[in-house]
Amino acid sequence: MNLYFLCGLKNFSLIFAIKIPVLNQIDYKNTKISYFDTGKGSAVVLLHGFLENQTMWQDLIPEWNKKNRIISIDLLGHGKSGCLGYVHSMEDNAEAVQAVLSKLRIRKAIFVGHSMGGYVALAFAELYPAIVKGLVLMNSTSKADSEERKTNRNRAIKAVKKDYIGFVRLSIANLFNPDNRERLVDEIEKVRAEALKTPLQGIVASLEGMKIRKDRETLLRSATYPILFILGKKDPVLNYEDGLKQIENTTAKLVTFPDGHMSHLENREELKNVLLEFFKEV
Numbered sequence: 001m002n003l004y005f006l007c008g009l010k011n012f013s014l015i016f017a018i019k020i021p022v023l024n025q026i027d028y029k030n031t032k033i034s035y036f037d038t039g040k041g042s043a044v045v046l047l048h049g050f051l052e053n054q055t056m057w058q059d060l061i062p063e064w065n066k067k068n069r070i071i072s073i074d075l076l077g078h079g080k081s082g083c084l085g086y087v088h089s090m091e092d093n094a095e096a097v098q099a100v101l102s103k104l105r106i107r108k109a110i111f112v113g114h115s116m117g118g119y120v121a122l123a124f125a126e127l128y129p130a131i132v133k134g135l136v137l138m139n140s141t142s143k144a145d146s147e148e149r150k151t152n153r154n155r156a157i158k159a160v161k162k163d164y165i166g167f168v169r170l171s172i173a174n175l176f177n178p179d180n181r182e183r184l185v186d187e188i189e190k191v192r193a194e195a196l197k198t199p200l201q202g203i204v205a206s207l208e209g210m211k212i213r214k215d216r217e218t219l220l221r222s223a224t225y226p227i228l229f230i231l232g233k234k235d236p237v238l239n240y241e242d243g244l245k246q247i248e249n250t251t252a253k254l255v256t257f258p259d260g261h262m263s264h265l266e267n268r269e270e271l272k273n274v275l276l277e278f279f280k281e282v
Contacts, residue, residue, distance in 0.1 A: 022036075023035075023036060023080060024036065024037060025080070026099060026100060026103050028096055028099045029084060031076075031081070031082030031083065031084060032080070032081060032082045033073065033074070033076075033081045033082075033096050033099060033100055034054070034073070034074040034079055034080035034081050035054070035071055035072060035073040035074065035100050036054060036061075036070075036071070036072045037069070037070075037071050037104060038061065038065045038069070038070050039061075039064070039065025039066065039067075039068055039069045039070050040068075040069055041067045041068040041069050042067075042068050042069065042108075042109075042110065042133070042279065042282070043068070043069045043071060043101075043106045043108065043109035043110070043133075044064065044068045044069065044070050044071070044109065044110045044111075044112065044279060045071050045072075045073065045097065045101070045106075045109045045110070045111045045112070045121075046061075046070065046071065046072040046073070046112050046117075047073060047075065047097065047111065047112065047113040047114065047117030047118070047120050047121055048072075048074070048075065048078065048079075048114055048116075048117050049113075049114040049115030049116045049117050049118075049139075049140075050115060050116040050203075050206055050207075050210070051078075051168065051171060051172065051194075051195040051198055051203070052078065052114065052115075052117075052191070052194065052195070053074050053075075053078045053079025053080070053194055053197070053198075054072035054073060054074050054079055055079070055194055056114065056191075056194075056264060057070075057072050057264070059264075059268065060264065060268070060271070060272050060275075063272055063276065064272075064275065064276065064279070067279075067280075068279055071100070071101070071104065071106070071109070073096075073097055073100055075088075075093050075096070075097075075116070075117065075120060075206075076088040076092060076093050076096055076202070076205070076206070077198065077199060077201060077202020077203070077205050077206060078198055078202055078206070079197070079198075081096070083199065083201045083202050083205060084205075085205065086201070086204065086205055086208065087205055087208040087209055087212070088202075088205040088206050088208070088209040089123075089209045089212065089213070090119045090120050090122070090123035090209060090210070090213045090214075091123050091127065092209065093120040093123065093209070094120055094123040094124035094126075094127050094128070095127070097120065097124055098124065098127070098128055098131075101131065106131070107131065108131060108132075108133045109131060109132070109133055110133050110134040110135070110136070110278075110279060110282050111124060111125070111132060111134070111135050111136065112136040112138060112275065113135075113136065113137060113138060113140055114138045114139060114140065114263075114264065115138070115139050115140050115237070115261065116140075116206065116210060117138075117140070118137040118138060118139075118140025118141070119140065119141075119210060119213050121135055121136075121137065121140075122135075122137070122142055122216040122219060123213070123214075123216070125216075125219055125223070126214075126216060126219060129223075129224075132223075132225050133225055133282055134225050134226045134227070134228075134278065134279075134282035135223070135225060135226070135227045135228070136227075136228045136230065136275065136278060137227070137228070137229050137230070138230040138263060138264075138271075139230065139231065139232055139235060139237070139238060139261045139262070139263055140238070141238055141242070141243060141246065142215070142216045142217045142219060142220055142246055143215055143217055143242070143246065144213055144214060144215035145210065145211055145213065149211075150211050153207050153208075153210060153211040154211070156171075156207055157204055157207050157208070160200065160203050160204065160207075161200070161204070164200055164203075165196065167203075168192065168195045168196050168198070168203075169192055171195070172188060172191050172192045172195055173188065174236055174237070175191075175236065175237060175260060175261040175262050176188065176236075176259075176260045176261070176262055176265075176266065177232070177234045177236070177258075177259040177260035177266060178236075179234075179259075180259055180260065180266050184265060184266065187265050191262075191265070217246055220246060220247065220250045220252050221249070221250050223251075225282075226251075226253070226278070226281065226282055227250070227251070227252040227253070228252065228253050228254075228255065228274075228278050229243060229246070229247055229252055229253070229254045229255070230254075230255050230256075230257065230263055230271065230274065231243045231244075231254065231255075231256050231257070232256075232257050232258075232259050232260045232261055232262075232263055232266070232267075233256055233257065233258050233259070234258065234259055234260050235260050235261045236260055236261060237260075237261045238261065240256075255274050257270060257271070
């Protein structure tokens, strides 16, 4: 849904129409799930990562919605969406996404998931395979957490409970290629500001959910739809070589960027064009 404001000027016959996306919400299990719905054409569902929200896509959507219907959703405990409990599993998030798509009567869509959003997209693909037309895993992985990663999640839960602001600020800085931190200082501060809007319960519930997520590497081999991996060669969060191993003996395509975990900021123009091309192909 879009809202139009018409503004007339006394001395001019011109009328300016400004198209502003409107935040929509649905009631879901006694909480609110928020989303934006803009554009026309094939549906593309955008799923943000941990400590992010749908605003991460705002600079890219104006290009993507020219020929596609773009639906960007705030996952559980992030942005304007509420929390369900003390654990937000990837399946919980996938079911919330499906509730939005059912409301919008979306039968087929391309899914783009950044980091945790990729985990949710994979869970969705397992639960609702008939809806998935294409899948983009952006700075994400199909693998479950290793024991070391699970231990680090537990440490993160303790850290954020002890020092919420310090945890968030450090977590955001660690997502970028160190070489880009000075160049992107303003963008990093904006990401931090959005991250600090995430409630403590949302952070802990997501960490718990990511810790227990299933390994879905087999989906890469059994999927009947196109899959695109976007990886950062200097991603400080996900090991690049591990990402390469996942797509061996699969039909998944790979695009590698030279930077870190935040491709939508570190490699914005390249990402915009890569995904436009993928949307056309699918």
